[in-house]
Amino acid sequence: MGGCFKSTLQIVYIMFKGTSLTINSLVLILLAMIVLGSSAALFIGTAKPSEKTVDCHKEYKKLCIEYMLKGCCEDSSKVECRSLSLPVICTITYNLKNCCFEGAGSSGGAGLVGSVPEADARVGTSPNPTDKVLTVSVGETVYFDGSTYSSDSDGNIVDYKWDFDGDGSFDFSSATGTTTHTYTTTGKYTVTLLVTDNDGNTDTDTVTIYVVEEIAWCMCMHPENFWGVGSDDGYVPGDWSVDVNTNRYLNTAIEKMKDLGVKYVRIDINWKHLEPGNNAWNQHAINAYRNIFEKLKSEGFEIIAVIGVRARSPAWADNLKGSDINSFWKELKEYSKRVATEYGDLIDYYQLSNEEDTAHHEWFSTDEEPTAYMYMRDGIEEGDGNYFTIINPFVWSGGYINYLRDLGNNGALDYIDIIGPDPYPEVWFSPSIYETVDDMVDKFIDNSTSPAYGKRLSIMETGCCGNLPGTEQDQSKWIRKYIPELKSSVKHHKLNDFIACYYMLYTGDTNFGLIDINTLQPKPSFQTLKDCIQNDSC
Numbered sequence: 001m002g003g004c005f006k007s008t009l010q011i012v013y014i015m016f017k018g019t020s021l022t023i024n025s026l027v028l029i030l031l032a033m034i035v036l037g038s039s040a041a042l043f044i045g046t047a048k049p050s051e052k053t054v055d056c057h058k059e060y061k062k063l064c065i066e067y068m069l070k071g072c073c074e075d076s077s078k079v080e081c082r083s084l085s086l087p088v089i090c091t092i093t094y095n096l097k098n099c100c101f102e103g104a105g106s107s108g109g110a111g112l113v114g115s116v117p118e119a120d121a122r123v124g125t126s127p128n129p130t131d132k133v134l135t136v137s138v139g140e141t142v143y144f145d146g147s148t149y150s151s152d153s154d155g156n157i158v159d160y161k162w163d164f165d166g167d168g169s170f171d172f173s174s175a176t177g178t179t180t181h182t183y184t185t186t187g188k189y190t191v192t193l194l195v196t197d198n199d200g201n202t203d204t205d206t207v208t209i210y211v212v213e214e215i216a217w218c219m220c221m222h223p224e225n226f227w228g229v230g231s232d233d234g235y236v237p238g239d240w241s242v243d244v245n246t247n248r249y250l251n252t253a254i255e256k257m258k259d260l261g262v263k264y265v266r267i268d269i270n271w272k273h274l275e276p277g278n279n280a281w282n283q284h285a286i287n288a289y290r291n292i293f294e295k296l297k298s299e300g301f302e303i304i305a306v307i308g309v310r311a312r313s314p315a316w317a318d319n320l321k322g323s324d325i326n327s328f329w330k331e332l333k334e335y336s337k338r339v340a341t342e343y344g345d346l347i348d349y350y351q352l353s354n355e356e357d358t359a360h361h362e363w364f365s366t367d368e369e370p371t372a373y374m375y376m377r378d379g380i381e382e383g384d385g386n387y388f389t390i391i392n393p394f395v396w397s398g399g400y401i402n403y404l405r406d407l408g409n410n411g412a413l414d415y416i417d418i419i420g421p422d423p424y425p426e427v428w429f430s431p432s433i434y435e436t437v438d439d440m441v442d443k444f445i446d447n448s449t450s451p452a453y454g455k456r457l458s459i460m461e462t463g464c465c466g467n468l469p470g471t472e473q474d475q476s477k478w479i480r481k482y483i484p485e486l487k488s489s490v491k492h493h494k495l496n497d498f499i500a501c502y503y504m505l506y507t508g509d510t511n512f513g514l515i516d517i518n519t520l521q522p523k524p525s526f527q528t529l530k531d532c533i534q535n536d537s538c
Helices: 023-036 051-059 062-069 223-227 244-260 283-298 315-323 325-343 369-383 399-409 433-445 472-492 524-534
Strands: 002-005 010-015 041-045 078-083 088-093 099-102 110-112 122-124 133-137 141-145 157-163 172-174 178-182 187-197 202-212 216-221 264-268 302-306 347-351 389-391 459-462 499-502
Touching: 122 202, 172 178, 216 244, 223 244, 223 283, 244 283, 244 524, 264 347, 264 499, 283 302, 283 325, 315 325, 325 347, 325 369, 369 389, 399 433, 433 459, 433 472, 459 472, 472 524
Parallel strands: 010 041, 133 202, 216 264, 216 499, 264 302, 302 347, 347 389, 459 499
Antiparallel strands: 002 099, 010 088, 041 110, 078 088, 122 141, 141 178, 157 172, 157 187, 187 202
8 A cells, every 4th residue: 555745744653563453553653643733644663564674673863764665755854763572663754755655564554544535547539438458440539537446445436547558648638537648659658647636645557559551551553554554564665755744644633642641652663674684774864753652652552662563573684684693682682772872862661572372473583582572671671771672472272371481480470570461352362451451460470480470461352353354333332341351450559550452543443443544534443442441331
């Protein structure tokens, strides 16, 4: 049992070696109260003190007092102890405010004159909360209740103070004990409630709140989209100049992504564009990419650059990989370094591979991937130094789990910060998004024996695929089914800094993509996705 005093007080400690109060002891207590005044606080220990306390009694030293205070007070102006046969009385005059004390350990019971209140804080997402631990999204209103479950046996609580962010300073005070607060930053918060009763005694309690970015949304795009082409990894503009038509597609994309509430843009960088011949860099292409990136950054978007895609590599690099692997690694590093040098001030994340676990995308073998990722990361670090790296396994029939295990076993994950699978439920072989996130969290992210333990998890691609026959309305049905599932899964696992990329913005396909690239008009699915991103239900 403990308490706090808000002003300078004399505190009298009376320690007993016996197991019960004697008549002489009670007389001494009364004498002490008469001499020191009724403002003094009395600590009464009826059990045999610990050996340390007994030693203190023999020497009458300040150590005895410090032991009982458990280090609560930083300083005292005066300590006086004198010996009586029973008990030993120590008088301390403190000049500190908010000086807290706690009774020394004794199994026979200890108490204060004037009982200490019992604080009991509760938290929730609605009025009348009951939780001690809570997970909420950034911007979600949190309800606090410090009065319903707190109590004071001999009086009443007159003040409730809350420290919402755990910085040691109380942010809110009231006589009712209930309030609300909104968190704008993700993280774990230990919230402290301090209650004060009508005698000036206090007690504290805590609740824990996890604040997560429910999802930081991302939109997938390809560079050819800005030249009016839906999706063609072999496309090379005839003219690299960024003209009125190019800016038309770029400005429309910015307008629509802002309307959706998108934070990230995931876009490929074609190696074949930047370096069509070995050491023959295309400055016009380099400038065109920079123009796109600068415009996106100026509008507040963060950029995820996909640099490791087999279909977007130049023919000379593919040939070199087959004939001289060591020379290829050096060229891969130089390409990664050049990208980071040119755009490091604009790119926030580098995706080092794309669906490498599928035959039609596989560029590196499992044995080669640690070397590839090492050279790519080394190149990025030399060119930029401020980066996150991502891999993007394709989710198919459980095989991606074995693939990720192989990457962990061969050391490839040592060079990766974020694992970003791409589940497409009801398309190809992918399970549900919820199942994918569950698998990733349980088998990798939260598994202390996994090489991926503690890494970040995101979704680098998900969406309704053009391979799925149907109408444009079918994409809306898909969104209404699986986007709430994704949001629920992220919140369930308390995932922080989670990025979810929707594939994709522009396309000419009937039921794939959100904007018709021929007309630049939103499809029905655009409004559906907007509703699902910005609302709890859709």
